Amino acid sequence: MKNKKATVLLTGLIILLAGLGCSACGTKESSTSNLEGDLSEIMASLYENAELEQDFRDSLDGYETYELTDEMEVSILGTDEITYKEGVVSMPLMSSIAYQCVLLRVEENEVDTVKQALKTNANPDKWVCVSAETTLIESRGDVIFFIMCDKDTAYAMNSAFQNLK
Numbered sequence: 001m002k003n004k005k006a007t008v009l010l011t012g013l014i015i016l017l018a019g020l021g022c023s024a025c026g027t028k029e030s031s032t033s034n035l036e037g038d039l040s041e042i043m044a045s046l047y048e049n050a051e052l053e054q055d056f057r058d059s060l061d062g063y064e065t066y067e068l069t070d071e072m073e074v075s076i077l078g079t080d081e082i083t084y085k086e087g088v089v090s091m092p093l094m095s096s097i098a099y100q101c102v103l104l105r106v107e108e109n110e111v112d113t114v115k116q117a118l119k120t121n122a123n124p125d126k127w128v129c130v131s132a133e134t135t136l137i138e139s140r141g142d143v144i145f146f147i148m149c150d151k152d153t154a155y156a157m158n159s160a161f162q163n164l165k
Contacts (some may be wrong), residue, residue, distance in 0.1 A: 019042070034141035035164055038086040039103045040065050042164065046101070047090075050160035055155055061096075063152065065090040068102070076102060077146075078121030082114055083107075085142075098132040100125070101157060102146040112138050124148050 033044060044067050066072070068087030073080040076089050086105040106114050115137050124132035132148035134159050137147065145161045147154050 004029070021087055023139060026136060034108075035143045039086050039105060039143070040067075043088055043090050043101065043103055045156055045164065046160045049163070050153075050156040052156050053152060059092070059095070062095065063090055063092050068104070075126070076100060077118060078123050078126075079117060082117050083110065084114065095151075098127045098130040099149040100132075100147070101149070102144075104144040106144065108142045111142065111144065113145055115139060118144070118146050122146075122148065138162070 010100075036076065047060060066089055068076060070080070070082045070090050072089065073082070080105070084104040089100055089102045091100045104114065118137050119135075122137070123137050124135050132150070134151045134154040135143065135146075135148045136154050137146050138158055140160060140161065146159065147157055149157075
């Protein structure tokens, strides 16, 4: 009787683990698919689809999305040692709010390296008199999402990024 119970439990555990493995594979495949389109258009889509607080949404008229240039890298990324194919940053033109949202398109085999470099070099205290509450660094395929701001905005923007089609 003990052997029969052990066999049933072991079989159930194997089935459970096999099912988890398959669902994890499905999730991984969808998160590794590359996002198509220009990064500026993707950024606009994030703002359009994120569930943002109305106060933040009202302030978006004062935000600009720029192509990331060599001169901006240290200020925005914290280093000039990151290699990317395309980059954009969105931030307020003038504000006392700590906020920046960056999208980088990188070589697929460099995603983890770039994410680690961003994590190592991110400075949420870089603004005068204010600090970002949250720093998030995520990826979808070859696009990296890097945001520093308040928690609610960061998670709303990340959710919109994760839900891009």
